Amino acid sequence: xxxxxxxxxxxxxxxxxxxxxxxxxxxxxxxxxxxxxxxxxxxxxxxxxxxxxxxxxxxxxxxxxxxxxxxxxxxxxxxxxxxxxxxxxxxxxxxxxxxxxxxxxxxxxxxxxxxxxxxxxxxxxxxxxxxxxxxxxxxxxxxxxxxxxxxxxxxx
Amino acid sequence: xxxxxxxxxxxxxxxxxxxxxxxxxxxxxxxxxxxxxxxxxxxxxxxxxxxxxxxxxxxxxxxxxxxxxxxxxxxxxxxxxxxxxxxxxxx
Amino acid sequence: xxxxxxxxxxxxxxxxxxxxxxxxxxxxxxxxxxxxxxxxxxxxxxxxxxxxxxxxxxxxxxxxxxxxxxxxxxxxxxxxxxxxxxxxxxxxxx
Numbered sequence: 001x002x003x004x005x006x007x008x009x010x011x012x013x014x015x016x017x018x019x020x021x022x023x024x025x026x027x028x029x030x031x032x033x034x035x036x037x038x039x040x041x042x043x044x045x046x047x048x049x050x051x052x053x054x055x056x057x058x059x060x061x062x063x064x065x066x067x068x069x070x071x072x073x074x075x076x077x078x079x080x081x082x083x084x085x086x087x088x089x090x091x092x093x094x095x096x097x098x099x100x101x102x103x104x105x106x107x108x109x110x111x112x113x114x115x116x117x118x119x120x121x122x123x124x125x126x127x128x129x130x131x132x133x134x135x136x137x138x139x140x141x142x143x144x145x146x147x148x149x150x151x152x153x154x155x156x
Numbered sequence: 157x158x159x160x161x162x163x164x165x166x167x168x169x170x171x172x173x174x175x176x177x178x179x180x181x182x183x184x185x186x187x188x189x190x191x192x193x194x195x196x197x198x199x200x201x202x203x204x205x206x207x208x209x210x211x212x213x214x215x216x217x218x219x220x221x222x223x224x225x226x227x228x229x230x231x232x233x234x235x236x237x238x239x240x241x242x243x244x245x246x247x
Numbered sequence: 248x249x250x251x252x253x254x255x256x257x258x259x260x261x262x263x264x265x266x267x268x269x270x271x272x273x274x275x276x277x278x279x280x281x282x283x284x285x286x287x288x289x290x291x292x293x294x295x296x297x298x299x300x301x302x303x304x305x306x307x308x309x310x311x312x313x314x315x316x317x318x319x320x321x322x323x324x325x326x327x328x329x330x331x332x333x334x335x336x337x338x339x340x341x
Contacts, residue, residue, distance in 0.1 A: 006186060018200060018225040021170050025163045025221035026210050028295040033303075040193045041174075056184040059177050069173075074319055077312060092308040097294050114162045116212040119295040122304045125168060125311075132315055136322045146328040213294070 001051050010058055011049045016044035020134075026037025027126035028119045038133030045138050054145055066139045073132030080121055080128075083111070084130035159215050167224035175232020193230055200226040 020040030028031035049057050084093035087103045095103065096112035097120040113123045180188070204222040213220070291301050305313055 008218075010188060011169045011199075013193060014196055014226070014229060015200060015203065017174060018171070018203075018222050018229070021167055021225040022207070022219055025167055027304075028178075028297055028300045029210050030297070031299070033300060034340070052184075056181050058181070058188065059174075059184075060179045060181075061177055065177070070319065070322065074315060081308075081312070092312070094294070094305050099294075114160055116160065116214075117295055118293070120305070122295055122300060123162065123166075125304050125308065126300075128314055129311070131170070134319060136318050139322050140229060140325050141264060143326050143329040144235070 005051050009047060013044040016047070017041050018043065020130075021100065024126055024130040025123070028117065028122050032134070034129030037126075038130040039137060041130070041134040042137035044086045045134075046141050049138075049141065049145065054142070061138065066135055066142075069135040070132055071132075071138070073128045075136065076128035076131075077125060082122060084121075094120040096122075122140055160184025160213060160220070163210075163221040164224045166220040168228040171225040172232040175229040176236040178229075178233045178237045180237070193233070197226060197230060 004131050007073075017040075020037045020043070022037075023032040023040055024034060024037030027037070045059055048059050052058070081092040084095055085091045087093075087095065087107050088100075089102075093103075095110075097109050097118055111121050111124075113119050113121070115123070115139070201218075201223065204219045204226075205217065207219040207222060209215075209217060209219060287298075287301075291298055294305060295301055
């Protein structure tokens with residue numbers, strides 16, 4: 001890769017990552033949301049990995065980080081659903097906006113997103129889905145880049 | 157006026173998690189020192205001002221999620237982004 | 248079958264299909280009723296301004312959980328195939 005690419009890719013990837021975080025956080029107002037914002041953050045990380053290579057990349061992503069974050073994202077979604085199941089009778093009930101009025105008011109103020117709009121747990125669901133998609137897409141690209149070394153060792 | 161802490165806290169946390177993964181690589185020829193991060197911070201505040209706030213938010217004229225994300229990345233790098241010798245903290 | 252009979256059967260079936268299709272399309276807008284959409288349009292802005300996010304993450308959130316589990320499965324299977332040197336699955340020694 002040429003010297004111009006190696007000079008400006010790292011600052012630009014920081015700008016792209018912050019834009020992806022902004023898209024995740026505005027999922028209930030603007031077009032976008034969890035899946036789209038997570039793909040944008042993964043795009044920024046993959047940009048750095050391709051231009052610099054796996055050894056010299058500024059983002060050092062280990063195997064434990066990938067598996068931990070993916071588990072955190074998927075389990076966060078399930079636990080938000082289970083919280084709705086145990087307080088009311090419904091799985092993934094929107095506890096911030098109590099449409100049927102069947103839970104005490106404590107849970108409505110606890111799970112509500114502090115926002116001008118009354119969106120309930122929808123921004124939290126966007127957040128955990130964004131974490132999961134970001135780590136999942138980066139893991140696939142890192143596995144493809146590392147496979148040459150492992151396949152070359154197996155053939156000898 | 158009141159600040160809505162939802163985007164500030166969540167954006168800072170995600171930026172902090174990504175900032176802990178920036179580690180310097182000692183054997184390459186490129187060095188990203190403190191000047192680069194200062195310029196990136198100024199450009200990011202400019203981008204946040206030009207983006208504007210979300211439609212129903214009326215507290216500050218910036219994009220609050222964007223600004224707290226770039227602050228989180230820089231603080232995460234300063235706190236945990238050490239060299240490869242002490243990698244056993246968060247891996 | 249010969250060539251002529253095959254083309255005759257094809258043209259008759261095409262004519263029947265075209266007549267059925269056009270008879271279902273003509274006068275379609277008198278058959279539409281809004282129905283449940285009036286309830287959704289009334290109660291949607293009370294929850295979130297984005298109608299797509301309301302449908303995907305609030306009223307159909309269980310399907311989005313299935314979508315997230317598809318992504319987990321895809322990543323696990325990809326890492327299983329391409330990470331052959333890292334995981335010792337047992338089996339016979341080669």
